[in-house]
Amino acid sequence: MFIDNLIEKIKDKKNPTVVGLDPRIESIPKFLKDMAYNIHGENVKGICEALYLFNKGIIDEIYxxxxxxxxxxxxxxxxxAEGFKVFFKTAEYAKEKGIFVIADVKRGDIADVAKMYSKAYLQHKSIDAITVNPYMGEDTILPYIDDMIKFGKGLFILVKTSNKGSGDIQDLKTNKGLVYENVAEMVNRISKMVLGKSGYSSIGAVVGATYPEVAKILRKQMPYCLFLVPGYGAQGATVDDIKNCFDNNGLxxxxxxxxxxxxxxxxxxxxxxxSEYEYAKAARAEVLMMRDMINNSIIKKKQIMM
Ligand SMILES: O=C(O)c1cc(=O)[nH]c(=O)n1[C@@H]1O[C@H](COP(=O)(O)O)[C@@H](O)[C@H]1O
Known part of the structure; x- marks a missing residue:
């Protein structure tokens, strides 16, 4: 089952870090662009080749x-189309290297359409889990569950996002509590449909690192959901901000x-x-620093408390 396998891997690697492969051509080292453009020219094909070479280099260092x-x-x-090819080629390469691949596609549409998104991503052999947007309602999420069970995949449902404007809609008060609390209630309820031996579900929740007080409430409200936590690093959240996302066992x-x-x-x-030639080694160093900070300041403390 997706969730049990993922938790095993996290325990094995002693690292809850997920590396986001969100490459931007302008930030990719020049030597990689030169290599790619020499073969394909400075066009979409060349750019996509540069993105792939960049991703492959990172995966080789962090897998x-x-x-x-x-x-x-x-x-x-x-x-x-070239971009989609690189998306799946990168996913395949990561999979070959034994790492889980989360496709951050944030889909959300009527049930009939959701089935096609599920076919595109959850049925793909190199994708382990996807992100979805539940703000069109529960009926738009349920179609993914059949494929999750059939293919052993995972789902991460947006609950409280990391961006500055996330409160515009998610924090609105209703007569049944805040909007995100209602979404959390729904996610927790459906998460019980795919519970693993670990006690966690293959249905997880996206909870932004930038709202630590909200994370504290949500951790209690969704005990079965693994949190996928974005917002650490470039968006300003630090190790102190993510501690509320973990349970008492540091998971x-x-x-x-x-x-x-x-x-x-x-x-x-x-x-x-x-140097720019060692960009992937720098990425590895950053991951190791992040891993050690999380382990030293959160996970070990939680385990000591037990
Ligand atoms: O679903 C996500 O991953 C996500 C949810 C959210 O609330 N905020 C958020 O930033 N993300 C994603 O997390 C990544 C954040 O990137 P960095 O800010 O560069 O670390 C991007 O891929 C975003 O699409």
Missing amino acids: NIVSAVKLQVAFYEAYG GAIINSSRKVIFAYKSPNWSELY
Whole structure:
């Protein structure tokens, strides 16, 4: 089952970090672009080849220290059919290297359409889980569950997002509590349909690291849901902000960082140590630092409390 296998892998690697493969062509090292453009020219094909070479380099450096990567589809979809090819080629490569692949597609549509999104992503052999947007209602989520069970896949449902404007709608008060609390109630209820031996469900929740007080409430409200936590790093959330996402055993959350990891070679922390040719080594160093910070300040403390 997706969730039990993922939790096993997290325990094995002692690392709840997820690396976000959200490549931006302007931030990719010049030597990779030169390589790709020499073969294909400076066009969509060349750009997509550069994205792939970049991703492959990162995966080669991090596959033995992380459990999962998350690919935000927009960075690929922007390049049309070639971009989609690289999206799936990257997913396949990560899978071959033994890491879980989360396709961050944030889909949300009427049930009949949801079935087609499920076919596109959950039925794909290289995708382990997807993100979905529940704000069109429960009927738009249920179609994914058949494929999850049939193919052993996972779902992460947006509950409280990390962006500044997430409160505009998610924090609105209704006569049944806040909007995100109602979504959390629904997610928790349906999560019981796919419970694993670990006590967690293959249906998880997306909870932004940038709202730690909300995470505290949601951790209690959704005891079966693994949290996929974005917002760490580039969006400003720190290790202190994510502690409420974990349970008392130091489990229950995976923490995504995209830009801060993959473009670490450009950051003041690492640029003196690693050249652009060593961009993937800088990414690995950033992941190791993140892993150690999380383990030392959260997971060990929680385990001591037990
Ligand atoms: O579902 C997500 O992953 C997601 C939800 C959310 O609330 N906020 C959020 O930033 N994300 C994704 O997490 C990643 C954040 O990237 P960085 O800010 O570069 O770490 C992007 O792929 C976003 O699409």
